[in-house]
Amino acid sequence: MxxxxxxxxxxxxxxxxxxxxxxxxxxxxxxxxxxxxxxxxxxxxxxxxxxxxxxxxxxxxxxxxxxxxxxxxxxxxxxxxxxxxxxxxxxxxxxxxxxxxxxxxxxxxxxxxxxFSGVIKRWNFKSQDSTHGNSLSHRAPGSIGQNQSPGRVFKNKKMSGHYGCVxxxxxxxxxxxxxxxxxxxxxxxxxxxxxxxxxxxxxx
Structure with missing residues (x-):
């Protein structure tokens, strides 16, 4: 080659x-x-x-x-x-x-x-409802955590962050x-x- x-x-x-x-x-x-x-x-x-x-x-x-x-x-x-x-x-x-x-x-x-991009652009998440009582959470990712056990966020969780330039x-x-x-x-x-x-x- x-x-x-x-x-x-x-x-x-x-x-x-x-x-x-x-x-x-x-x-x-x-x-x-x-x-x-x-x-x-x-x-x-x-x-x-x-x-x-x-x-x-x-x-x-x-x-x-x-x-x-x-x-x-x-x-x-x-x-x-x-x-x-x-x-x-x-x-x-x-x-x-x-x-x-x-x-x-x-x-x-x-x-x-x-x-720095949100989860909708970065990971193709679906947005939340535009109406019916939703306020300021239209493009929010939602819950990211667990219960008391393990009580932490797992690695490689899809979240907002740096996108592209790879x-x-x-x-x-x-x-x-x-x-x-x-x-x-x-x-x-x-x-x-x-x-x-x-x-x-x-x-x-």
Whole structure:
């Protein structure tokens, strides 16, 4: 398997010959550079790649890696179980032409953050009655506790809280088109992430 980082450009739709349309996600493939390779460490091979970024909060040990390989300061991703590269590939740009022969990919991104949300939005609870004596409890969750025994709220109880902004992987997404000249990958369906956010693309 191979990994590459892209940016979500947005969504569109394509019309097929039979007149039906399918939703597609457009992903712009940024230049990916190999900055470090670890082979056969505890029987695990690790690969570190980077893209252009405005991230200035990088510690000195990572800065030394960039300086050693003559690469600009960027954000870093680390992956396991990749197709083996040679140490001579460090500092080189990853060739994206391998996507021509790939039919499906797994895409990982962060879902849109919704902030602090109630149980109706977060967990799809049913709201309480709008009338018939209900006052100020229309969107309230209701009882969350137990009896005197156990006398506590169990873990993982569905309640209000932070919603969204979690890592989500969508598997087996079909590649509709790949424009290697413009570095645009067209994927059938949707994947998590804001427009302009980074996506991890893993070939199957």
């Amino acid at each position: 191979k990994y590459i980082i892209g940016k979500k450009a947005g969504m569109s739709r394509l019309f097929l010959e039979n007149g039906s349309s399918i939703p597609v996600t457009l992903i712009y493939l940024i230049d990916n550079y190999i900055i470090d390779i670890y082979n056969n460490i505890n029987n695990i091979s690790k690969l570190k790649i980077t893209i252009k970024s405005n991230n200035n909060k990088i510690n000195k040990s990572i800065l030394g890696v960039f300086k050693k390989n003559n690469i600009k300061v960027n954000k870093i991703w680390e992956f396991n179980n990749f197709n083996k590269y040679k140490n001579s590939d460090i500092g080189n740009k990853i060739d994206i032409s391998f996507l021509k022969d790939i039919k499906k990919v797994d895409i990982t991104g962060y879902s849109k953050g919704k902030g 890592k989500v992987t969508t598997k087996n997404l079909k590649i509709i088109d790949f424009n290697i000249n413009n570095k645009i990958l067209v994927i059938k369906g949707s994947c998590s992430g804001l427009i302009g956010s980074n996506l991890i693309i893993k070939s199957i």
